[in-house]
Amino acid sequence: MKIIHRISLRATAKQRRELEFLGIQVPEGVSLLDDGDKFISFEVNEGHANWSILQELFRKWDAIDVVSTQFSKKEIAAARWLNLTPDWHCGYPQPDELAFGYREATYDTSEYCPVCGVGLKQKAPFQMRGEPKWGRRSILQLNWVYDEYFVTPEAWKSVFYSFDVGCQPVTDPMGNVLRTVVQLDIKETAGVVTDELAIEHCSTCNRVKYLPVVRGPFPSLTKDPSAAMARTKEYFGSGASAYNGILLNQSLAMAMADAGIKGASVRPVALL
């Protein structure tokens, strides 16, 4: 397991020299069409020989730091349960994306809080602008909707159907059912051990959600789900974004890999 930091900043000549001295290959960077320094982004993992010095510098410079964790194939294969994470996002839920029209069209919003994003319950099929441009991929997420996955009907039939994961139709904004995409119907819920998770408390609805867990494995489950796929009872996210984590068992993850399903990745769920 490697903890990776994606660092971005507008680096001065002095900062570039310091980074290079500490063993970072500093990219040329891009101009943001103003008088400021070029914008650079690079990755460094916590195993770097100078990590402790670099970490201090990144804090001092107020650099953008996006953390992720890389797992070995062995670590993934050893997990009983995995968290499904998107490799891409394809389009925005419809209708009227400039006013988040999908919320009222797709969800029962009676328990929804617009400040923290918690409480949406699906009541109708998702709408997409049209057939997704899949390329070589066969699983996707929509922007903003981080707790639903959509797959090609072929992927559903060849992989998910045999694990008793159902599907729901997806329509265009006119109500026509799309032919090349279905939504995975993930019904079961599972609790997560939350003792050590960082929280965001909503002062409007008084509910709690957990900041996304980016270091190490996904938090352990209080009890293994009985279905092959499940969603967490808890919400994760920050600001107005809130979503349930999506879980799948090792057998389904292996079947997805064997079928060459592209568009999402897995990371281990910690064992209790």
Next chain:
Amino acid sequence: MGQNVRQMASVAVNPAEHQAFTNAWRAAIPYGAGTQNATKETVMRAARTIYAGHPALLEALGL
């Protein structure tokens, strides 16, 4: 964040600026899990950095 786009303040940018900003956002917060896991704090910090030389944009964002 989470605001209705039609009710947000807006600043006109030319196509070259738009492309440069988009590239910087993509580099700082990658698509996929990067977007899903981005915190409000990270997004605000990225906005302050990327738009540092464009005070009108920072002002429109309240930064």
